Amino acid sequence: MLKLIAPRDLGPIPAAAAAAFVALAIFAWTERTVLVDPERMSVPYWPWKLWQIGPLLMGCGGVWWVWLSTRHVPWVRSLALGILALVVLANAYSDLFGDHWGDVWRTVNPLFIGSSSVAAVALWRCGCTAGRVGAVVSAALGALVFANGYFLDNGVIWQILNPVRMLTALAWTAGAVQANVATPESGDSSGNG
Numbered sequence: 489m490l491k492l493i494a495p496r497d498l499g500p501i502p503a504a505a506a507a508a509f510v511a512l513a514i515f516a517w518t519e520r521t522v523l524v525d526p527e528r529m530s531v532p533y534w535p536w537k538l539w540q541i542g543p544l545l546m547g548c549g550g551v552w553w554v555w556l557s558t559r560h561v562p563w564v565r566s567l568a569l570g571i572l573a574l575v576v577l578a579n580a581y582s583d584l585f586g587d588h589w590g591d592v593w594r595t596v597n598p599l600f601i602g603s604s605s606v607a608a609v610a611l612w613r614c615g616c617t618a619g620r621v622g623a624v625v626s627a628a629l630g631a632l633v634f635a636n637g638y639f640l641d642n643g644v645i646w647q648i649l650n651p652v653r654m655l656t657a658l659a660w661t662a663g664a665v666q667a668n669v670a671t672p673e674s675g676d677s678s679g680n681g
Contacts, residue, residue, distance in 0.1 A: 498557045498644050505562040510550030514543045518594035528541045531641040547598025565664035573657035580650040597637040600653055604630025610667045
């Protein structure tokens with residue numbers, strides 16, 4: 489079973505399909521949240537919190553799987569992160585997703601948390617001071633989204649996090665294509681990673 493989800497060097501179409509699969513799997517799970525939370529009490533309701541473990545595992549594991557499987561097509565990472573930023577924009581500032589806006593947030597949050605963990609590790613590995621600061625900021629943003637999304641649900645924090653998540657995802661988009669230079673597989677022997 490583990491060989492089915494093991495990292496591999498995917499081509500462009502399978503890599504894009506894998507990223508879409510992860511996002512759609514999370515959306516499908518969160519769209520069925522009504523099964524455990526029919527009154528839509530959300531964050532204070534423990535069955536709701538337990539139901540959200542699935543999307544968190546799929547988000548973190550799925551983002552890492554896509555990251556590790558796209559070494560030869562890193563632009564797919566950037567494309568996925570750019571789409572994530574656009575989804576945050578559309579969901580926060582328009583009615584594009586209609587009645588599914590809550591399901592979209594419950595899909596975005598685990599994807600952002602997973603992306604922040606990948607960004608923190610990738611930035612830390614670069615070894616420079618700016619990279620280390622970026623790693624700490626990425627990890628802190630992921631932790632803040634986790635805390636607010638699953639425990640606090642503070643509206644003011646969401647108003648701050650929405651534009652910050654868009655800008656952060658765009659910053660990660662710019663760097664995701666370059667992240668392979670520090671890996672041993674790229675043939676870089678300069679000792680930067």
